[in-house]
Structures are given as C-alpha cells and as structure tokens.
Amino acid sequence: MFIVKIVTVIAYFSFSDFSTVYEDQLQKHLKKCNSREKPKPAYFVKDINAGLKDATEILDEQQLPISSLSKEELEDLIKKLKKASNGINPILKDQMLSHQALQEALNDPKNGESAFKHLKQQASILGNMEKLHLLGPGRCFIEFGAGRGKLSHWVDIALQDAENVHFLLVERATTRFKVDGKHRKRDYVFERLQVDIQHLCLNKVPILEKEKLPVVGIGKHLCGAATDLALRCLVESYSTQYDERNEEPSPKRFKNDKTDIAFNNSADERSGKNVSENWKPVAGIVIALCCHHRCQWKHYVGREFFRTVGLGPVEFNYFQRMTSWATCGMRETITEASTIDAKSKDQSNDTEEHDQVHNRIECSSDSLQGQLTVEERKQIGRLCKFLIDQGRIKYLQQKGYNAALQYYTDSSVSLENVLLTAVPSQSSVPQPTA
Numbered sequence: 001m002f003i004v005k006i007v008t009v010i011a012y013f014s015f016s017d018f019s020t021v022y023e024d025q026l027q028k029h030l031k032k033c034n035s036r037e038k039p040k041p042a043y044f045v046k047d048i049n050a051g052l053k054d055a056t057e058i059l060d061e062q063q064l065p066i067s068s069l070s071k072e073e074l075e076d077l078i079k080k081l082k083k084a085s086n087g088i089n090p091i092l093k094d095q096m097l098s099h100q101a102l103q104e105a106l107n108d109p110k111n112g113e114s115a116f117k118h119l120k121q122q123a124s125i126l127g128n129m130e131k132l133h134l135l136g137p138g139r140c141f142i143e144f145g146a147g148r149g150k151l152s153h154w155v156d157i158a159l160q161d162a163e164n165v166h167f168l169l170v171e172r173a174t175t176r177f178k179v180d181g182k183h184r185k186r187d188y189v190f191e192r193l194q195v196d197i198q199h200l201c202l203n204k205v206p207i208l209e210k211e212k213l214p215v216v217g218i219g220k221h222l223c224g225a226a227t228d229l230a231l232r233c234l235v236e237s238y239s240t241q242y243d244e245r246n247e248e249p250s251p252k253r254f255k256n257d258k259t260d261i262a263f264n265n266s267a268d269e270r271s272g273k274n275v276s277e278n279w280k281p282v283a284g285i286v287i288a289l290c291c292h293h294r295c296q297w298k299h300y301v302g303r304e305f306f307r308t309v310g311l312g313p314v315e316f317n318y319f320q321r322m323t324s325w326a327t328c329g330m331r332e333t334i335t336e337a338s339t340i341d342a343k344s345k346d347q348s349n350d351t352e353e354h355d356q357v358h359n360r361i362e363c364s365s366d367s368l369q370g371q372l373t374v375e376e377r378k379q380i381g382r383l384c385k386f387l388i389d390q391g392r393i394k395y396l397q398q399k400g401y402n403a404a405l406q407y408y409t410d411s412s413v414s415l416e417n418v419l420l421t422a423v424p425s426q427s428s429v430p431q432p433t434a
Contacts, residue, residue, distance in 0.1 A: 041193075041195065042204045042205075042206075043193065043195065043200060043201050043202070043204040043205045044195055044199050044200075044201070045199060045200075045201040045204070046199050047198060047199065048198075048199060048200070048201050048233075048237050049197060049198050049199070049200065049229045049230075049232045049233045049236075049237050050198050050229070050298070050299060051228065051229075051232060051298055051299045051300070051301070051303075052297070052298040052299070052303070066318060066321060066322065071371060074371060077315065077318055078380060080310070080311065080315055081315075081319065081380065081383055081384065081387065082383070083309075083310070084306075084309035084310065084311055084387060085383055085386065085387055085390075088386075088387075088390055090382075090383065090386045092405050092406050092407050092418065093404075093406045093407070094406065094407050095124070095127075095128055095131070095406040095407065095408055095419065096124055096407065096408060096409055096410065097123075097124050097127025097128055097130075097131065097408070098120075098123040098124060098127050099123050099124075099126035099127045099130060099154075099158055100158075101123075101126060101154055101157045101158035102119055102122060102123040102126065102154060102157075103123075105119050106119050106120065106123060117413045117414065118150070120409060120413055121220060121288065121408070121409050121413060121414060122150065122151055122154050122220065123154075124408045124409050124419075125151065125218070125220060125286060125288060125408060125419065126154055126155065126158055128286055128406075128408060128419060128421060129155070129216070129218070129284075129286050130158075132284055132286070132421060132423055134216050134283060134284040134286065134423070135155070135158055135159060136159070136162060137159070137162035137163045137164055137165055138163070138164045138165070138213060138214070139164075139165065139166075139213050139214045139215065139216055139283055140165075140166040140167070140168060140189075140207065140208060140211070140213045140214070140215045140216070141155055141165070141166070141167050141168070141215070141216050141218060142167075142168045142170060142202070142215050142216070142217050142218065142234075143167070143168070143169050143170065143218050143219060144170050144197055144217060144218070144219040144222055144226065144230040144233075144287070145170070145171065145197075145219050145220075145221070145222045145223065145226055145230075146169035146170055146171045146175075146192070147171060147175055148175055148176075148178050148179055149169045149175075149178055149179045149180055149192070150179055150220075151218055151219070151220045152167045152169055152190070152218075153179045153182065153183070155167070155218070156183065156190075164188075164211075164213070165188055166188050166189040166190075166191075166207055166211065166213065167183075167188075167189065167190045167191070168189070168191055168192075168193055168205065168207070168208075169190075169191070169192045169193065170193045170195065170197060170200060171192065171193075171194060172194065172195060172196040172197070173194075174194070178192070180192060189207045191207065193205065196229075197226055197229040197230050197233055198229050198299075200233055201237060201238075202215070202233060202234075202237070202238040203237075203238060212281075214280070214281060214282070214283040215234070215238070215281065215282055215283065216282075216283050216284045216285070216286070217230060217231075217233075217234045217282065217284070217285045217286070217287065218285075218286050218287065219286075219287040219288065220288045221288050221289075221290040221291075221414075221416060222287050222288070222289065222290070223290055223291035223294050224290075224291045224292060224293065224294025224295045224296070224320075225294060225295050225296045225299040225300070226294075227287060227289060227295075227392070227420070228295065228296075228299045228300050228301045228302075228392070229299055230287065231285070231301050231392060231395065231396065232299075232301055234282045234285060235282055235285075235396065235399045235401065236399070238281060238282065239280065239281050239282055239399075280400070280424040282424070283423070283424070284421070284422065284423045284424075285396075285401070285403075285420065285421065285422040285423075286419065286420075286421050287419070287420045287421075288408065288416070288418070288419050288420075289389060289416065289418050289419070289420055290416035291416070292320055292323035292324075292384070292385045292388055292389075293320055293321055293323050293324040294320075295316075295320045295323075295388060296320075297313040297316045297317060300316065300388075300391065301391065301392055301395040302388065302390070302391015302392050302394060302395050303391070304391075304394070304395070304398075305390065305391035305394040305395065306391055316388075319384040319387065319388065320384070320388065322380060322381055322384045323381050323384040323385045323388065324381060325377040325378060325380055325381030325384075326378055326381030326382040326384070326385050326415075327381070327415040327416065385418075386405075389405055389418065389420065390405075392420060393405065393420075396422045397425075400424060400425050401422040401423065401424055401425055402422065402423055402424070402425045403420065403421065403422040404420075404421050404422070405418055405419070405420055406418070406419050406421070407419070
C-alpha cells in the first residue's frame with residue numbers, strides 16, 4: 001500500500017494560519033507561503049527609533065488600575081499634575097482651516113456623515129500645511145500610520161502637477177481598500193513601506209538615498225506611541241544621519257521650487273548668503289494626535305521634560321491612562337460612541353484610525369466610583385493629554401524646530417482634535433504660538 005506523508009506547516013506569525021501540504025511539496029510551498037518569515041528590507045533597522053534601551057527604567061506594563069488608588073493617593077497624583085502644568089498655557093489656538101482640493105468632495109451629498117467628518121479633518125490638515133508653506137514641489141511626503149493612504153491622496157490632489165514630488169506611506173499592517181491604485185500610473189513614487197515605525201530608517205529608503213529631498217512628515221490620528229516613534233524617526237534618526245552624510249547639501253535642487261519660502265530665508269537670498277545654511281532635511285511635521293492612553297514611557301520623546309517638572313515613569317503611566325477621561329469621561333459620549341460603533345460596522349473603511357473600544361475599556365477599568373465628577377475627570381484628562389503633548393513640543397524645540405499645538409477641527413467632528421505642527425526654527429515661515 002502506498003502511503004503519502006502529510007506534514008503541517010505552522011505559520012511564523014500566527015498559529016491560526018496554517019496549511020497542510022504533501023511532504024514532497026514542502027520546499028516548493030515554503031517559497032510562496034504568505035506566512036513565511038520574509039526577508040527584511042534595507043530600511044529595517046531594529047529599534048532605531050525605539051528610544052529608551054535601559055531596562056531599569058522600563059516599568060512593568062501590568063500595573064494597578066487607577067481605581068485601586070486611595071483618595072489621598074489620587075489627590076496627590078492630581079496635585080503633581082497641576083503643579084507640573086503650572087505656568088504652561090493650556091489654551092490652544094483655533095486653526096480650523098480648509099483646502100480647495102477637497103471642496104468638491106465636501107459638497108458631495110453622496111458622502112455620509114462619517115465620510116464628511118474625515119474629509120473635514122483632512123481638509124483642515126491640508127489647510128494648515130498650506131499655511132506653513134509645506135505644500136509644494138521638490139519634496140517627499142511621508143505619511144505615518146497611513147492606513148488606506150487617504151491623506152497622501154489629498155495632498156497629491158492639492159499639488160496637482162507639481163514637479164519632483166514623492167510619497168512614502170508607512171503602515172505596519174496589511175491594509176484593504178487602499179487608494180494606492182489611483183496613483184500607480186503617475187511618474188513619481190507613491191510607495192508603501194510595510195514596516196513598524198519603530199524600525200524604520202529613512203536614510204536607507206531607496207528614493208531618499210537617491211533624491212535626497214527634504215521630507216514632510218504627516219499623519220492623521222497617529223495613535224499613542226506611534227507619534228513619538230515618528231518624531232524620533234524624523235528629527236533624530238533621519239536628520240542626524242543625513243547631516244553626517246551631507247554636511248553641505250547643494251541648494252541647486254530647489255531651483256524649480258515655487259514655494260521655496262519654506263526652506264530659504266529671503267533676507268539671506270538678498271544678502272547673497274548661502275541659502276543652504278538654513279536648510280534642514282525635515283522641512284516640516286504635521287500630525288493629528290490621538291490615543292494618548294497608548295503612549296509608552298520607553299518610547300516617549302518628552303522624558304527629559306517630565307523629569308524637569310519633577311515627574312517620572314510612575315506618574316507618566318498613570319497620566320497616560322487618565323488621558324482617556326478627556327474623551328470618554330462623559331457618559332453621553334460613551335453612549336453616542338457605542339451607537340456609532342454599532343452603525344459603522346459596515347463602514348470600517350472610514351474608521352481606521354481610532355480604537356474606540358480599547359479607549360472605553362480604559363475608562364471602564366479605571367472607574368473611580370464617584371470620587372470625581374464627570375466634568376472633573378474630563379478636565380483632568382485634558383490636562384494629562386496637554387502635559388504629554390507639551391513634552392513633545394519641548395523635544396522638537398530642543399531639536400531646532402518651531403513647534404505648536406492647535407485645534408484643527410471642532411470637537412463635534414472629532415474628540416481627538418489637536419494638531420501638532422513643526423518647521424525648522426531657521427525658516428522664515430511665520431509660526432502659530434502654542
């Protein structure tokens with residue numbers, strides 16, 4: 001009797017994915033199996049943007065819930081929060097802008113309420129980019145946490161026929177319903193990098209090695225620690241290594257840039273000073289923030305700021321969880337969000353950014369059983385978010401950037417409505433104040 005042996009190939013990344021093949025076909029199958037460990041791209045450099053590597057400062061993620069704190073301990077924590085925030089103006093400027101590139105879509109009645117809210121946010125992000133003179137030829141736009149790539153899509157629409165423009169879409173997960181197909185026939189790079197931002201080395205991305213274009217980092221609702229990883233990727237890992245390799249970048253590549261005000265100081269041009277002296281490899285950063293409850297001390301770029309105000313990893317880990325009070329400390333908001341989630345199960349294409357379910361779990365697990373009112377929780381949550389974001393602002397300022405926080409959309413459109421912007425401090429572009 002002829003017996004054929006059957007072997008099971010266990011997936012590398014998920015034990016739920018497996019296939020059975022004949023033993024004599026195993027080697028052939030391994031060459032095409034989607035679950036095999038794929039070779040790492042050149043731009044994968046493990047933990048290059050991770051931040052803290054000292055294990056002694058990394059706390060155990062499994063900590064006691066805030067609800068386990070005594071009334072005195074909670075009051076002491078809130079006092080530390082308010083003391084650290086003392087002297088910092090928590091009132092942000094409204095920069096709720098729009099852009100003509102999205103006017104047709106915004107006026108299209110076929111777009112439902114959810115789609116309209118996303119379009120409104122994207123329009124404001126583009127409006128803020130235009131205000132900072134970041135929309136123009138001769139640069140590479142890097143969208144972090146790109147998802148379907150809609151933000152890059154609208155930036156491309158806004159730029160129309162601008163020359164020498166490229167797009168890099170960074171997303172660690174495989175994404176369905178991408179808009180990339182609309183850009184495949186164009187004569188520029190519209191490339192997707194499937195890699196965790198933590199391991200992304202921009203200096204080794206082929207198009208940036210070849211073109212050496214100034215980059216603009218963008219993101220719509222870049223969750224938690226991903227924002228810190230992206231900031232470090234841009235202004236630390238990329239800028240530092242770029243400067244080491246290109247001490248005197250040639251200004252000639254800007255000769256076709258009609259919006260070179262973002263990179264060249266007009267006074268320097270009139271005086272005959274080398275315009276490349278004020279140039280930086282990162283032309284600007286525009287990121288809509290969200291999900292502060294997913295921040296991590298080991299990745300956080302504002303650790304030095306926290307230490308200067310007398311705080312450390314213990315307080316940070318409490319504060320990052322308390323940030324969820326700002327968006328779900330309101331009972332009515334939780335109810336509305338639950339209803340929206342139920343209605344939007346068939347509209348997952350438009351809700352890729354947020355993990356609202358996780359956010360509500362955070363709120364539930366950290367319930368204080370009447371120790372604080374709804375309004376008090378909301379105010380404390382906002383202050384925690386602001387303090388964490390302030391650490392990011394201080395980090396960018398130390399790295400030579402004019403950085404600011406502003407409201408870019410109304411809270412009725414998104415409860416996560418704060419936009420972080422930054423441009424090199426040597427730039428002549430007028431900056432909004434934090």
